[in-house]
Amino acid sequence: MTQPSAGALSTLIEIAENPTGYVTRWKTATGGKAIGAFPMNFPAEIAHAAGVLSVVVQESREPITSGRNLLTEFYCGYTRNLADQAARGRLDVYDGFFLADHCIQLLGAVDVVREEGNRPVYFGQLMASMGDPWTRTAVDGKMLSFREELAEFTGRTIGDADLARSIRLFNENRRLLRSVFDARRAGDATFTSAELQALVKSSMVMDKEEHTALVRRALAEARAARRDGRIRLHLSGHFCHAPRPELLRAIEDCGAIVVDDDLFHGTRYISTDVREDVEPLAALSQWYLDRNVSVPCPTRVQHDVDWDAYLLDSVRASGADGVIVLMAKFCEPHMLYYPELRKALNAAGVPNLLIETEHEGLPLESVRTRVEALLERIRHSQLANA
Amino acid sequence: MSEHFMGVDLGSTTAKAVIIGADAGMVAWRTVQMGAVSREGMRQAVDGALESAELRRADIGRVIGTGYGRRLVPGVDRTFTEITCHARGVAAACPGVRLVIDIGGQDSKAIAVDRDGFVEDFAMNDRCASGTGRFFEVLARALECEVDELAGLARSGSEDLEVSSMCATFAETEIVSLLAQGAEPPDIAASVHRAVAARTLGLVAQVGKRRPIVMTGGVAKNAAAVHALAEALESELIVPPHPQITGAYGAALLALETYEGAPPRRAADLERAEESAAAAFAPQSSPSCADCEVSDSTARSVVLGLPIPVRRP
Numbered sequence: 001m002t003q004p005s006a007g008a009l010s011t012l013i014e015i016a017e018n019p020t021g022y023v024t025r026w027k028t029a030t031g032g033k034a035i036g037a038f039p040m041n042f043p044a045e046i047a048h049a050a051g052v053l054s055v056v057v058q059e060s061r062e063p064i065t066s067g068r069n070l071l072t073e074f075y076c077g078y079t080r081n082l083a084d085q086a087a088r089g090r091l092d093v094y095d096g097f098f099l100a101d102h103c104i105q106l107l108g109a110v111d112v113v114r115e116e117g118n119r120p121v122y123f124g125q126l127m128a129s130m131g132d133p134w135t136r137t138a139v140d141g142k143m144l145s146f147r148e149e150l151a152e153f154t155g156r157t158i159g160d161a162d163l164a165r166s167i168r169l170f171n172e173n174r175r176l177l178r179s180v181f182d183a184r185r186a187g188d189a190t191f192t193s194a195e196l197q198a199l200v201k202s203s204m205v206m207d208k209e210e211h212t213a214l215v216r217r218a219l220a221e222a223r224a225a226r227r228d229g230r231i232r233l234h235l236s237g238h239f240c241h242a243p244r245p246e247l248l249r250a251i252e253d254c255g256a257i258v259v260d261d262d263l264f265h266g267t268r269y270i271s272t273d274v275r276e277d278v279e280p281l282a283a284l285s286q287w288y289l290d291r292n293v294s295v296p297c298p299t300r301v302q303h304d305v306d307w308d309a310y311l312l313d314s315v316r317a318s319g320a321d322g323v324i325v326l327m328a329k330f331c332e333p334h335m336l337y338y339p340e341l342r343k344a345l346n347a348a349g350v351p352n353l354l355i356e357t358e359h360e361g362l363p364l365e366s367v368r369t370r371v372e373a374l375l376e377r378i379r380h381s382q383l384a385n386a
Numbered sequence: 387m388s389e390h391f392m393g394v395d396l397g398s399t400t401a402k403a404v405i406i407g408a409d410a411g412m413v414a415w416r417t418v419q420m421g422a423v424s425r426e427g428m429r430q431a432v433d434g435a436l437e438s439a440e441l442r443r444a445d446i447g448r449v450i451g452t453g454y455g456r457r458l459v460p461g462v463d464r465t466f467t468e469i470t471c472h473a474r475g476v477a478a479a480c481p482g483v484r485l486v487i488d489i490g491g492q493d494s495k496a497i498a499v500d501r502d503g504f505v506e507d508f509a510m511n512d513r514c515a516s517g518t519g520r521f522f523e524v525l526a527r528a529l530e531c532e533v534d535e536l537a538g539l540a541r542s543g544s545e546d547l548e549v550s551s552m553c554a555t556f557a558e559t560e561i562v563s564l565l566a567q568g569a570e571p572p573d574i575a576a577s578v579h580r581a582v583a584a585r586t587l588g589l590v591a592q593v594g595k596r597r598p599i600v601m602t603g604g605v606a607k608n609a610a611a612v613h614a615l616a617e618a619l620e621s622e623l624i625v626p627p628h629p630q631i632t633g634a635y636g637a638a639l640l641a642l643e644t645y646e647g648a649p650p651r652r653a654a655d656l657e658r659a660e661e662s663a664a665a666a667f668a669p670q671s672s673p674s675c676a677d678c679e680v681s682d683s684t685a686r687s688v689v690l691g692l693p694i695p696v697r698r699p
Contacts, residue, residue: 356512363512365454366493370510373469377505384502 008217009195016201019058023093026053026207033154036094038082038110039240040264040299041101041126041291043284045170045274046146048208049162050154055094056204059241060085064359070112071105076330077359078241079109086116096120096153098146102128103299105330106240122149130292130302139285147281163280166208170274173203173212177270180219185260185318189227193235193258194245200265201242227257231375234320235261236311236341237334239268239297243326243357250364251324254371260318262295262311263326271295298337307337308344315350321378322351324371329358351378388447390439391645393475393637394432395468396455399491399519400604401427402634403435405446410478410639414439415631422492425458432459448645450637454492466640468633469497469508475636476600477503479626484596487586487615487623488633489605491519496589498596509592517585519604521557522611525578528561529571533608536575540610543576545569557581579610583618590619597621602629 015022023034034053037044047054059078067084075083085091091113099110102125114121124145127138151158177199180191191199199218203211233256235248242265252258261267271294274280274287292300296307315323323345327334338354345352353374355367390413395402401424404415416434420427436443443461451459452471459465468488476486477499486497493510494517500506511517526533547569549560557578564574582605599621605611606629616623626632 366510366512369454369467369469370508372465373467373505373508376467376470377508380504 008214008221009191009198012202012211012214012218013195013198015205016198019055019205020090020093022205023053023055027093033095034093035153036091036097036113038097038099038106039101040268040297041288042098043100043143043146043287045163045166045280045284046143046150046158047098048166048169049158050150050156052150052154053207054098057082057085057091057094057097058201058204059359060090062088062090067112070116071108074330075105075108076240076328077357078328079103079105081359082106082109083112083116086113091117094119096122098122098124098149100124100126100142100146101299102126103240103333105332120153122146122153124149126288128300130289130300131304136285136289139288140282143281143284143288160280164276167274167276167280167283169208169212171276173208173215174270174273176212176215177203180215181260181267181270184258187227189225189257190222193248193252193261196258197242197245197248197263197265200269204265204269227259230255230257231322231378232257232259232318232320234259234311234315234318234323235263235266235326236323237326238263238265238328238357239299239331239334240264241328244362246364247326247355247357247362247367250367251371254368255375256371259320260314262314268295268297298333308341311341312344312348312350315348320350321382322353322374324374325352325354327354327356329356351381388445388645390441390446391638391641392432392435392446392449393471393634393639393641394428394449394451394456394459394462395453395471395631395634395637396424396428396451396458397453397468397490397633398422398493400630401431401455402453402631403428403431404631404634404638405435405439405441406635406638406642408642410642412635412638413441415628415634417630425455428455428459448641450641450644452633452637463641464644466637469495469510470505471633471636471640472602473497473499473505473636474503474639475632475634476602476626478639479632479635480598480600480624483598483600483624485590485593485599487590487599487601487603489518489586489601489603489611491604494518494586494589494603494605496586496593498593507593509589511589517582517589521578521582522605522608524558525561525575528558528565529575531571536579537608537610539572540575540579541613543570543572543574545573545577546580547573547577549574549577549581576610576614579608579614580618582611583614586615587618595619595621598624600624600626602626602632604630606630 027034032051032053034055035047036057037054038057044054059081064080064084067087070083070087071080096119097113124142126142127135147158199215235258272287272291275283292302293305296305296310298307351374353370389408391406393404400417400419402417405413407413414435416431418427418431448463449461451462451465452468456465472486472488476483483499486499488495495508495510497505498507522533522536526536547564549557561574601612601623606625612623612625
């Protein structure tokens, strides 16, 4: 599947940039089915156990054209782009689609996917209220329904042994990626922020065993580098789709180094393992509940979990000098939560900056000005306090 | 030690160059309006300022670039963002300033300034030209007048018409619609000025309103815009006489203050420098700088930025 002659990291980056190409090659090579899964919580282990390639559907870089009239302008760029991809047949490589979340904009986009295509689409939203007495039962029921739907989709029984094996493979992949992210927090600068994103994004696309092997190769080929004196930043936000790599590069080009994040295409995706010592389906339910504790998300309601407290703890742990919040325009949960987040950061004296992102372009010079101004502010206070 | 320092602010529509002496007093300045981030405009501004000061480039000890095109300034020793430079320039011109509202050709900013004259927080518009100089260009075109005539037109308007403060393009559509309905151009102009002020309030809210407030940028030369904003903020605004060059002036100050050969600056020097800056930028509108809350003038040593290699050939 991968190109043996290419550097492993380059291959991962290429797959991250062109998921459809990989899925097409995978299907040709294996004769298997591929499903498009929508962010953030679809338990892809079940699909893997059924022999299916589960791919988190990524935002494409194409301008929105045919699908423009399918969702209003006030949907986020990712969902409008999904609708456009569906309208233009760009999602035809997938044999079916699975949704496990409840974002109203995403629901709209997946509804377009259902309308525009002739592939099965399963709406199976996991409940967002994490602390109710009936939450666990409801999540268990949903996990069971995912297994049943995938069994029907593939015509194949998904046994516990298959599922346990898939869970082990996924955990191994997450642990490997987490080791890279942990090293970054501890001062390693081998990979840029954009490269780390490619490691995670390609994991969302590729067969897990193949991905793990390729990441191991990339680590072996990489030249180790230690963090230098650049300003250390934490990137926060972007729950569903990847911020553009050129945005990440621009932030680091301004004289910063990203030392931690809570992005979906980063720490959030790999944050939590599935327990291997309990019944697999129950373990997946617990995984879903644990994820919001590992890295809280404003799309969930959980009274004993707090995103701002998590963020401040992370900043202290990584020694980040400031936080850049990357907010997808019209992402309602993020927009609603952001004032609290900003208040908490300001109260703790953590310099922070909001950058709103859109599908349509990126005003790089304006971004550079704001990031550099943040860095100047941080340097000034560091030197003044030295 | 060199006797002269230069700040070059290459903005979205205007290039500005300021030369100051070792006492921080302004020696010469030049603004040139040309195309977007125009290298030719920048060249003319730099050459014009040098000519006016009767200096050669070699006489300049250090050059700091700022503005959108800051990296395009030839021979620049280092760059700072216009946010830092505006804060520095305005703080020197009006000690005690706590909020700078800078509205330029394509962007607008609210900059909260700390008691030492450095950036405490800031907010700027994204890619939308709403509430910027571009917004007024759109208005002038629709009303078939020059941008310079807008202030007079707006001040003679009496009716309050509803104009979107969302977007320059939407606003143009609304203006056309209002004209078609028979609305009077002065009323439209006045209403658009109020809409811009409302938009700016949103930026100010992001950093928190504080006083004294200084307005800079090309739009600060529009008396009607200043008036509308003062009304919206329920506060007086201080406008320096050359509001377009405070960023370049701040850059020149940073060139002086970060110059490697600069001797440690004693409090007396700093006070003299501030007096010189305040004289160069005596405000046009009340209250005067004398009314500003004056900060501790001894806390002025500049500790911005890490050293970067000198890139001068």
